[in-house]
Amino acid sequence: MISIRSSKSILQCLLAGGALCLAFSLPAAAQVKSTETVEHGSPAKQVKVERGEIVYVSGNDLVVKMEDGSLRNFSNIPDSVTITVEGKQLNVHQLKPGMKVERQTITTSTPKTITKVETVTGKVWHVTPPNSVTLTLEDGANQTFKIPKGQKFTIDGKQTDAFDLKKGMVVSAQRITEVPETVVTQEVKRSGTMPPPPPAPTPDVPILIATAPAAPAPVAEAKPEPAPTTLPKTASQLPLIGLLGILLCGISLTALAIRKLAA
Numbered sequence: 613m614i615s616i617r618s619s620k621s622i623l624q625c626l627l628a629g630g631a632l633c634l635a636f637s638l639p640a641a642a643q644v645k646s647t648e649t650v651e652h653g654s655p656a657k658q659v660k661v662e663r664g665e666i667v668y669v670s671g672n673d674l675v676v677k678m679e680d681g682s683l684r685n686f687s688n689i690p691d692s693v694t695i696t697v698e699g700k701q702l703n704v705h706q707l708k709p710g711m712k713v714e715r716q717t718i719t720t721s722t723p724k725t726i727t728k729v730e731t732v733t734g735k736v737w738h739v740t741p742p743n744s745v746t747l748t749l750e751d752g753a754n755q756t757f758k759i760p761k762g763q764k765f766t767i768d769g770k771q772t773d774a775f776d777l778k779k780g781m782v783v784s785a786q787r788i789t790e791v792p793e794t795v796v797t798q799e800v801k802r803s804g805t806m807p808p809p810p811p812a813p814t815p816d817v818p819i820l821i822a823t824a825p826a827a828p829a830p831v832a833e834a835k836p837e838p839a840p841t842t843l844p845k846t847a848s849q850l851p852l853i854g855l856l857g858i859l860l861c862g863i864s865l866t867a868l869a870i871r872k873l874a875a
Contacts, residue, residue, distance in 0.1 A: 646730045653723035660717040666709050674704060676713060695802040702804075710807030718799040728789045736781040741774035747783060 664684070668675035674686040694701040695713060707713075734747025737754055746756045759774050 655722040658719045666711045695804045697804045713804040716801040722795045726791045730787045739777045
């Protein structure tokens with residue numbers, strides 16, 4: 613038996629009375645029996661976290677300032693979209709500026725392989741080598757199948773081509789197709805925290821103001837009295853008068869002596 617892979621397809625065929633591998637396309641109209649199995653691989657998860665602060669809310673529109681300082685506008689947010697805040701589910705109409713919000717997007721990629729096995733059995737009714745072969749199926753209907761270019765067959769342990777197929781050979785053909793797929797799912801978790809409460813008002817407490825005692829008024833210093841311009845009268849004028857009398861007497865005596873000398 614020869615296995616042929618083309619785009620992860622395996623074509624296997626059995627011929628009654630010997631081993632024969634025949635690879636050809638199976639039309640949808642043929643009487644094909646098919647089974648399908650799915651094999652899942654290990655999932656891979658990727659988590660993306662976005663954080664920001666709500667700066668504007670209007671109706672179903674929201675503006676968030678992200679961690680990098682950029683502003684992102686979220687328009688027409690459905691009412692069904694909620695954010696978990698302190699254990700409560702809040703929609704867009706219950707959000708307030710100043711709230712911190714976080715969105716986690718969890719992307720899970722799960723590889724899987726879908727294996728489809730298609731089987732058809734019939735008797736060779738006509739061969740047009742190397743392009744096609746017509747089989748008579750189990751219900752008596754004839755169905756033509758295309759033979760892939762370059763396809764080789766094994767008959768009695770020898771490789772040959774479509775030219776060696778003969779009318780009346782019973783052929784059971786099986787096609788195994790493996791299709792790899794990746795299933796991607798996303799889960800979004802939204803959470804937030806309320807803005808901090810405003811500072812409590814200061815209670816009315818009498819304000820004590822410490823005042824320094826008033827400085828005493830400066831005392832004016834007494835100015836010294838000016839010195840008298842005249843000497844105080846500390847003695848009588850009698851000695852002065854006596855001195856003047858003596859002086860006048862001397863002058864008189866001097867004048868008398870001069871007069872006598874002149875006579």
